[in-house]
Amino acid sequence: MKRMLLTGNGAAAWGARLAGTDYxxxxxxxxxxEIIETLANWIDTEAMDARLVTLESEHSMITAAGAAAATxxxxxxxxxxxxxxxxxxxxxTVAGWRAPFVLINVSRGLSAPITLEPDHNDIMAxxxxxxxxxxxxxxxxxxxxxxxxxxxxxxxxxxxxVIVNMDGFYLSFTxxxxxxxxxESAQAFVGDYDPxxxxxxxxxxxxxxxxxxxxxxxxxFRYETHMAAQNGLAVYDELADEFxxxxxxxxxxxxxxxxxxxxxxxxxMGSFATKAREAVDRLRDAGQAVGLLRxxxxxxxxxxxxxxxxxxxxxxxxxxxxxxxxxxxxxxxELASALYGQADAPPILVSFIAxxxxxxxxxxxxxxxxxxxxxAVQDGQVPPPRLVYTATELRELRKLQAVAQVERDELNxxxxxxxxxx
Amino acid sequence: xxxIRFHGRGGQGMKTASRILGTAFFLQGYEVQDxxxxxxxxxxxxxxxxxxxxxxxxxxxxxxxxxDLVIVADDSLVPVPAAGVLNGLDAHTVLLINSDEPAEVWRxxxxxxxxxxxxxxxxxxxEELRFIGATCSGAAARLLGVISREVxxxxxxxxxxxxxxxxxxKNIEKALSAFDEMEPHAGSVITGPTISASDYDxxxxxxxxxxxxxxxxxxxxxxxxxxxxxxxLWRTLRPVxxxxxxKHCWWVCSTFCPDGxxxxxxxxxxxxxxxxxxxxxxxxxxxPPHAIAAVPEQEAQAQEQAGAET
Numbered sequence: 079m080k081r082m083l084l085t086g087n088g089a090a091a092w093g094a095r096l097a098g099t100d101y102x103x104x105x106x107x108x109x110x111x112e113i114i115e116t117l118a119n120w121i122d123t124e125a126m127d128a129r130l131v132t133l134e135s136e137h138s139m140i141t142a143a144g145a146a147a148a149t150x151x152x153x154x155x156x157x158x159x160x161x162x163x164x165x166x167x168x169x170x171t172v173a174g175w176r177a178p179f180v181l182i183n184v185s186r187g188l189s190a191p192i193t194l195e196p197d198h199n200d201i202m203a204x205x206x207x208x209x210x211x212x213x214x215x216x217x218x219x220x221x222x223x224x225x226x227x228x229x230x231x232x233x234x235x236x237x238x239x240v241i242v243n244m245d246g247f248y249l250s251f252t253x254x255x256x257x258x259x260x261x262e263s264a265q266a267f268v269g270d271y272d273p274x275x276x277x278x279x280x281x282x283x284x285x286x287x288x289x290x291x292x293x294x295x296x297x298x299f300r301y302e303t304h305m306a307a308q309n310g311l312a313v314y315d316e317l318a319d320e321f322x323x324x325x326x327x328x329x330x331x332x333x334x335x336x337x338x339x340x341x342x343x344x345x346x347m348g349s350f351a352t353k354a355r356e357a358v359d360r361l362r363d364a365g366q367a368v369g370l371l372r373x374x375x376x377x378x379x380x381x382x383x384x385x386x387x388x389x390x391x392x393x394x395x396x397x398x399x400x401x402x403x404x405x406x407x408x409x410x411x412e413l414a415s416a417l418y419g420q421a422d423a424p425p426i427l428v429s430f431i432a433x434x435x436x437x438x439x440x441x442x443x444x445x446x447x448x449x450x451x452x453x454a455v456q457d458g459q460v461p462p463p464r465l466v467y468t469a470t471e472l473r474e475l476r477k478l479q480a481v482a483q484v485e486r487d488e489l490n491x492x493x494x495x496x497x498x499x500x
Numbered sequence: 501x502x503x504i505r506f507h508g509r510g511g512q513g514m515k516t517a518s519r520i521l522g523t524a525f526f527l528q529g530y531e532v533q534d535x536x537x538x539x540x541x542x543x544x545x546x547x548x549x550x551x552x553x554x555x556x557x558x559x560x561x562x563x564x565x566x567x568d569l570v571i572v573a574d575d576s577l578v579p580v581p582a583a584g585v586l587n588g589l590d591a592h593t594v595l596l597i598n599s600d601e602p603a604e605v606w607r608x609x610x611x612x613x614x615x616x617x618x619x620x621x622x623x624x625x626x627e628e629l630r631f632i633g634a635t636c637s638g639a640a641a642r643l644l645g646v647i648s649r650e651v652x653x654x655x656x657x658x659x660x661x662x663x664x665x666x667x668x669x670k671n672i673e674k675a676l677s678a679f680d681e682m683e684p685h686a687g688s689v690i691t692g693p694t695i696s697a698s699d700y701d702x703x704x705x706x707x708x709x710x711x712x713x714x715x716x717x718x719x720x721x722x723x724x725x726x727x728x729x730x731x732x733l734w735r736t737l738r739p740v741x742x743x744x745x746x747k748h749c750w751w752v753c754s755t756f757c758p759d760g761x762x763x764x765x766x767x768x769x770x771x772x773x774x775x776x777x778x779x780x781x782x783x784x785x786x787x788p789p790h791a792i793a794a795v796p797e798q799e800a801q802a803q804e805q806a807g808a809e810t
Contacts, residue, residue, distance in 0.1 A: 083519075083526055083534070191718040248561055252535035253522060349561055356559035357697070364698035438562055441695045443703050469704040479715065485722030 079263075084256040086249030089217040090156065090182045090242070091116035092256075093224025095126050096264035097180075100151040100271075102130040103142035107161040108194060109246035110184040114156060136165035143179050144172025147239070148286060150276040152228065153179035158246065159186035159200045166203065172239060173208025174303065175286045178231035178275075179239050180224060181209070185348070186246040187435040195436025196245040198348060198400040201376075202408050208303050210240045210310050211376040213347045215333070217254040220244050222321065222329055223374070225259075228268050229317050234275050235309040247436060248349040259325060267324055310378045331380040333372040334387055336362060340369030342451050343388065343424075344444070345413060346397035347373055350433050354397070357444030368448055373409075381416035388417065393426035393455040395447045399433040406463050407431055426454045432466035439466060501554035502530075502644060502691055503564045506636065507585045508573035509734065511543040513633030516659060517571070518549035520637040520675070524647045524655035525553035533558045544734025544778050546583035567593055569643060569689045571636050575599035575621075578610070580733070589614065594689050596639055598632060615688055617643065619678060629736075631674040638675030638682075645687025652679060727776075731759070735779030738800040739772060745791035746770065753783040753792065 084092065090113045094102065104114040120126035133139040136157050147153045157165060162183050172179075183201050187193040201211065210230060212223045220242065227240040244250060259267075278284065290296045314331055322328045335355050337343055344354045351372040361368040371387055373380055388394065398407025405411065410429040417423035428451045432439045443466055454460055504521065508514035515536035522534030536549040550564045565588045575597050577583040589595075595616045597606060603616035619639055634656060641647040653672050660668045741753075748768035761777040764770050772783075784792045795803075 083523060083532060085535075247535070247537065251537075252533060252561070253519070254533050254558075255526065255531060352559040352561050359559070360695065360697040364696065366697065436562075438565075440565070440703065441697075442700045443705075445697045445700055446703055446705070449702075464705070465708055466703075467706060467708055469706045472706060472708070482719065482721055485720065485725075488722065 079260060080258045081255055082258060083253040084217055084221070084258075085112065085251055085253050086214070086217045086220045086244045087112035087184070087251070088116060088253075089221040089256050090224055090244070091120070092258060093221045093242075094154040094180075095120060096221075096259060096261060097154070097225055097228045097268045098152060098265055099126075099128050099154040101143075101146045101153045102128055103139045103146070103153070103155050104130055104132050105134075105136050105139045105157065105161060106132075107136075107158045109186060109250040110156045110158040110161070110182065112250070113182060113184075117154075136161040137168055140165040140168035140172055140181075143181065144168065144175050144177040144239070144286075147172070147177035147179040148175055148276065148284075149278045150271060152271045154182075154224075155179070156182035156184070158184040159188060162200050163188065163203060166207075169204055169207040169209060174299070176237045176303070176306070177239060177286075178237050180227045180231060181239060181241045182220075182224070183241050183243045184246045184250045185243055193435045195247055196348075196399075197434045197436065198243075198398075198408075201241065201243045202400045202402070204241060205377060205408070208238055208307065210236070210238055210307060210378065212240065212242050213374055213376055214242065214244045214249065215349050215351050215372060215374075217249055217252065218256045218327070219329060219374075220249060221256055221258070222325070222327060225264060225268055226314075226317055226321060226329065230310060230314055232271060232275065233309075233313045234272070235313055236306050237275060238303070238306055238310070243348070245349040257325075257327075263324065267321065307378050311375070311380060311382075314375060314378075329374060330383075331373070331375040332383045332387060333370070333374060335370040335372070337369030337371055337387060339367055341367040341392045342395065342448055342455070343368070343391050343393075344370045344395050344397060344447070345373070345409065346370075346399070347376065347409065348399060350397075350399060350439060353439055353441070354444055357441050360441060361445065361448060366448065379412055379416065384413060384416050385420055385423070388424055389420075389422040391424040393428065393451045394424050395428050395430060395451040397430045397432050397439070397447070401431055401434060410463070425458070426451065426460055428454055428460060429463035430466055431463060437466075501552055501556075501558065501560070501694075502569075502689070503567050504551040504553075504569045504571070504640065504644075504689075505564050505567040506549045506551075506571045506573070507577055507583055508547060508632075508636075509543075509577070509736065510538065510545045510547050511736075512573045513630075514547060514549045514573055514636075517573070517633035517637040517640075518551050520634065520652075520655050520659050521640055521647075522551045522553070523658055524637070524641055524652050525551065527651045527654055527658075528647055530554060531556060531558050533561070537563065542734065542778065543780065544736060545731075546577055546580060546734075548584065564588070566590055566692050568692050569594050569596065569640060571595075571640055572597045572599075573632050573636055574736075575601070576733075578606075586610065590692070592690055592692055594643060596636070596643065598636065617682065617685060617688075619681075628674075631671055634671035634675040635678040638678035641675075642679045642682035642686050643689050645689070649676060649679060652676070730775050731778050732773075732775045735774075735777060735797050737779045737781055737794045738774070738797050739777065739779070739781060739783050739792045740795050740800065741770060741772065742791050742793060743769065745789050746787075747789050747791070749788065753787055756782050756786040758782060 143153045143155045185196045187197045188199050214220045223242045231240040354370045396410045398409045506514040518534045522532045526532045530553040533552040538547040598619045641652045750768040754762040761773040784794050
C-alpha cells in the first residue's frame, strides 16, 4: 500500500490496471482523455499487459467493449458527456447482452450551450440503460469503485456493465492523496474473470443480436435485466463489507455523514457532496443537527437504505446537479417515490437545483438551504423547487444578453427589418 | 487550511508549479488538493491553478474564493478581467508578482494595502523564462514558511523526473534561489478564517424569471464575433517580418498560420494581424528564407513605444 497524489483520471487508470484489465477500447474526449493516455503509456512501456484500441467513435467503442466482454476478457473503457450520448444506442444494447465490463464516465454538462464543466445530466441520460451506476466523491473512491465495479459487474447474480462516475475538473483534474493498493491485494479482491459465467468458446460462435416479436419474450428479457440490476444492491453490500475488511475503507451504497442524530439532512451525489460535508461540519459547529446522505449507487437505487436512514428525520434538502426538463431534479423525484407512503418518512422534502455546468455552491448557500428547509418544517409547507442562482449572476448574464441584443438590432437594421425590441 | 492560487499563461508551467507546491506540502505531511483550471487549452491564454493544504482531510473543493496567497507569473495578467487575478482578495491575502516594478507601485496601482512581493523578470535570457514555474513555487514555499529546502528539492525531483537530470537540476537551482531570496519574509502567509454557519451573509438568491426563446435561447446574432476577441493578448513572442529578406512567395507563412492571422496584399507582401496572432511561431519555423524573427513581446512593445515617441 502506497499513499500518493493522484488525479481522478489517474486513479481511474490505476483501477483499470490493478483490476488486471485485458482490453481497452478507447475514444478521446475532454475531460476523460488523460485516463486513456495514462493506460496507453503503461501499455507502451510494458508496465501493463493489455490491448488498447482506438475506435472511430464512442458508438463503436461501446460495441467493442460489449463484444469483448462477451468473449470472457476483462474490459475497461472511459468516456464523458457528449461521448456517452453518442454511444447511447449501444449502452442499452450491450447491457441487454448482459456483457459485464466497467466504463468510467467523467461527468460534464451537455450541449447546448456547450460547456466543459461538470453536472450530472450526461450520466442521468444513461439511467435506464441497464448499466449500474456508482458515483464518486473523491479520487480515492474512483480507484476503489473501479475495483468494486468489476466484482459487481461480473457477479453471476448481476452480470451487467457498470459505470463509475466522477465529476470533470473537480475530480478528473484534481490531485488528492490516494492509497494505492498493491497489485497482489487488488487482484486478490477482484479475482479472475470467471469464464463459466460467460461460456464463450473459440470456434463456438454465439449471436447476441436476437430479435423477439410479440412482446412476451421481450418483456421476459427486459424484466430479467431489471431483476439482475436489483440484485446488485445485495451484491454491492456484500462487496462493500469485503472491501472494508481487506482495505480498511468503507464505501457503502449510501454514505451517511453525521446523519444518525440529524434533524435535517442534505441528500446529494458526486464530488460536490464533499462541500456539503464541509457545510455540515460548520452547521454542527453552530449547534445545528444536520447531516448528509450521499448515494454512491444510483442504479440499482438504494430505496430501502434511504427509508432506513431517513426514518424519523424532520426534513430533507435534496440537491440535484441535474435537471429533467419539465420535471425538475431526478434525485428529488426518485427519493420522493422511495419514501411515498412510508409512515416514518420525513414530511418535508425540499428540492434545490444547483451546480449545473459546474456552477459553484458556496458554504453560505448550503447554510441557506438549511434555513429554507427548517422554515418548511416549521410551517409544514414545502416551498417550490429552487434553482440556486443569485441576483449578481443574473446581472452578469444580462450584460451578455445586452451584447446579443445590440448585435441583433444591428443585424435587423442591416437587413432592413428594423429593431424589434421595445 | 492554506489556500493558494497560481495565475499565469498557458505554457508558463503554472500547473507544474502548483503540483510542485502540492507535492511539497504532501511530503511535509499535509493533506493536499491541487488542480489546474482552464477552458480551451491554449498556449498564452490566461489559466490558473490552485493548492489547498491542511492538517485534516480536505472537504472544500473547486475554485478558491478567498486565497491566502496569489502568485502571478505574468504581470500583464493583473489588469485582464478574464484572468481573475484579484478575485476574492481580502486584507490578509499576500500577492507574489513576477514583475520588474516594485511592490509599492503595484499597491498604488491596485489601490490595496495588501502585502505584495515581487520577483524580478529575467528578460535578457529567454531560456530563464522556462523556469518561472519553479521560481514561483520556490518563492511561495518560503513565504508559506512550512516547507523545508530539502522537501522542496524532493518535490521538484518527483514532479519533473520525466524531463531528465539536467532540467531537474536547473529547476531546483532556480527554485532554491527564489526560496532563499524570500528568506526575510518566511511565514508571511497566514491562513484565512473559516466561514461560520451562525454568522454569514445570506446569498442574494432570486427566482429566475421566465423569458421567451427570443431572449433566452443561447444565440449570438452577429457575424464574425471571434474578431472581437483579441487573442493577440496571449502572445509572449511576436513574429516580425523583415521585408528585406521576404521573397514575396505569397503563400508559405499565410498558409501555415493556424489562426489565419496573416494576410497577403496584391504585391505579395504578408501582413500579420497582431490583434489575433497568438505567437505560436509556426510562421517563423516555416518561412523558407528565414525572414520572420521571433521577438519577445515586451521588447517589441517597448520598441513600438519608442518608435511612436520619436
